[in-house]
Amino acid sequence: MDLLTPCNTVRSSCAPSDASIPNTADSTVTHSLPVCITKAEAPLQSQEKRVHVDNVVPFGATPRGPRLLSTPLVTSRYDADTRALWMYAHPVGRPCFTPELLADVVAQQQEVELAPGTVDFFLNCSSVPGVYNLGGDLDLFRRLVEAGDQQALMRYAQACIRAINNNVSGLHADAVSMAVIQGDALGGGFEAALSCHVVIAERGSKLGFPEMMFNLFPGMGAYSLVARKAGPRIAEDLILNARIMSAEEMHALGLVDHLAEPGSGEQVARNVMRSMSSQLKGFRAFQRAKMHAFIRLTYQELEDVVREWVRGAMKLDRRDLRTMERLVKAQNRLHAGPEIVSA
Numbered sequence: 001m002d003l004l005t006p007c008n009t010v011r012s013s014c015a016p017s018d019a020s021i022p023n024t025a026d027s028t029v030t031h032s033l034p035v036c037i038t039k040a041e042a043p044l045q046s047q048e049k050r051v052h053v054d055n056v057v058p059f060g061a062t063p064r065g066p067r068l069l070s071t072p073l074v075t076s077r078y079d080a081d082t083r084a085l086w087m088y089a090h091p092v093g094r095p096c097f098t099p100e101l102l103a104d105v106v107a108q109q110q111e112v113e114l115a116p117g118t119v120d121f122f123l124n125c126s127s128v129p130g131v132y133n134l135g136g137d138l139d140l141f142r143r144l145v146e147a148g149d150q151q152a153l154m155r156y157a158q159a160c161i162r163a164i165n166n167n168v169s170g171l172h173a174d175a176v177s178m179a180v181i182q183g184d185a186l187g188g189g190f191e192a193a194l195s196c197h198v199v200i201a202e203r204g205s206k207l208g209f210p211e212m213m214f215n216l217f218p219g220m221g222a223y224s225l226v227a228r229k230a231g232p233r234i235a236e237d238l239i240l241n242a243r244i245m246s247a248e249e250m251h252a253l254g255l256v257d258h259l260a261e262p263g264s265g266e267q268v269a270r271n272v273m274r275s276m277s278s279q280l281k282g283f284r285a286f287q288r289a290k291m292h293a294f295i296r297l298t299y300q301e302l303e304d305v306v307r308e309w310v311r312g313a314m315k316l317d318r319r320d321l322r323t324m325e326r327l328v329k330a331q332n333r334l335h336a337g338p339e340i341v342s343a
Contacts, residue, residue: 066115074104075127082273083120085112085175090127094332096134097188102159109163112171120280121273122175124167124196125266126182132205135187136160136220138328142321145313154310160188160220161302167195168297174284176276181205181247181256182265187218194225197287198272200258201247202265207256208244214323215316219309221302228295230254 066085068076076087087108091101112119126132137156144153167177179185179193181201190207193199201207209218217223217239226235230253237243250256260268276283290296316324 065118066111069104069108069111071104073098073101074108076108078119082270082277083118084123084273085119085121086123086125088125088127089133094134094139094328095126095128095131096137096331097160097192098137098140099156099159102156102163105163106159106166109166109171112175113166113173116173119171119173119175120277121178122167122171123178123180123269124192125180128183130183132179132181132183132185133189133192134184134331135189135191135210135218138324138331141313142324142328145316145321148314150310150314153313154306157219157306157310158303161299161306164191164195164221165297165299165302167192167197169291170197170284170287174288176280176283176287178269178272180265180269181207182263186210186244188220191218191220191222191225194229194255195221197283198258199256200260200265200268200272201250201256202260202262203247204262205247206244207247207250208242209239210242210244210327212240212242213327215320216312217309219306219312221297221305224297224301224305226255228297 064080065078065083068078068085069087070076073091074087074089076085078085085108087105089095089101089105091098097105109122112122140156141153144156166172170177176198177196178198179196179200181193181199182205183202184206185193185201186206187209190209193201193207209222211218222239223232223235226238234253238245245253247256247259251259258268258272
């Protein structure tokens with residue numbers, strides 16, 4: 001199987017189909033409960049067997065929220081009181097953006113787009129203790145570079161920037177995207193957080209871009225996002241010097257909007273949503289206006305940068321790839337289960 005083959009989808013004949021992104025399905029909503037739950041095929045034999053099984057909205061029922069995803073990698077819940085969708089990533093093994101996790105994230109984002117007017121806040125969270133996300137799938141990068149598979153690496157990168165662009169664009173549904181960082185957010189993990197309208201981080205979390213350690217740059221929007229929020233010189237300093245800094249330091253730079261004490265990130269997010277509720281229409285209008293201003297971040301810009309990132313990745317030499325491999329192993333020892341420490 002192609003390393004980047006998306007998971008297949010089994011759909012009820014009553015549910016709308018989409019050939020490109022796996023979808024989930026709906027049922028009626030009860031107060032503060034999930035709109036629906038989707039299940040991965042059991043038992044889960046391999047990634048080739050990953051299947052989303054749909055429930056269907058009863059005929060004549062009016063959905064009160066988007067379809068929610070529940071897979072081995074992502075679980076979502078919907079709070080009707082705040083009209084907030086909380087998406088929790090719980091990747092298997094090293095907590096990074098694998099192609100499978102990206103497929104699930106984009107699938108949930110798309111479900112919000114398909115249910116306009118039902119979600120005011122979309123919260124990106126992690127269920128992995130001490131980790132928000134460690135970024136790109138470096139083991140996959142290494143294998144694709146060694147195989148000379150530039151097209152596959154580009155497909156992976158495009159999946160990444162699709163998720164980034166969805167956050168920047170409010171899920172194309174006028175939603176406020178929020179990142180709740182309760183642990184380390186590195187490389188693509190930090191890029192994903194910065195793509196959100198609001199960034200909340202718990203004190204002590206480590207944030208930054210380590211890519212220059214293996215002679216590459218963070219290509220999924222880091223420069224574009226940081227330069228717009230904190231200025232080009234800060235973006236260059238963070239990227240070229242592979243700086244890893246605390247949430248407090250990133251807050252001082254303007255890259256983190258709200259600090260939280262350890263363990264209180266979700267409560268701070270609730271407080272922020274509550275404080276925004278009276279001015280939500282104005283905030284949304286402002287975000288829409290920014291998409292027309294000179295600082296707007298377009299998908300085309302993200303894709304142009306990604307093409308340069310792929311070109312740079314394909315020129316990495318054996319020394320760079322060994323550094324990448326050592327970083328993967330170090331992260332495995334710190335954050336992953338014993339079954340992948342030898343990766």
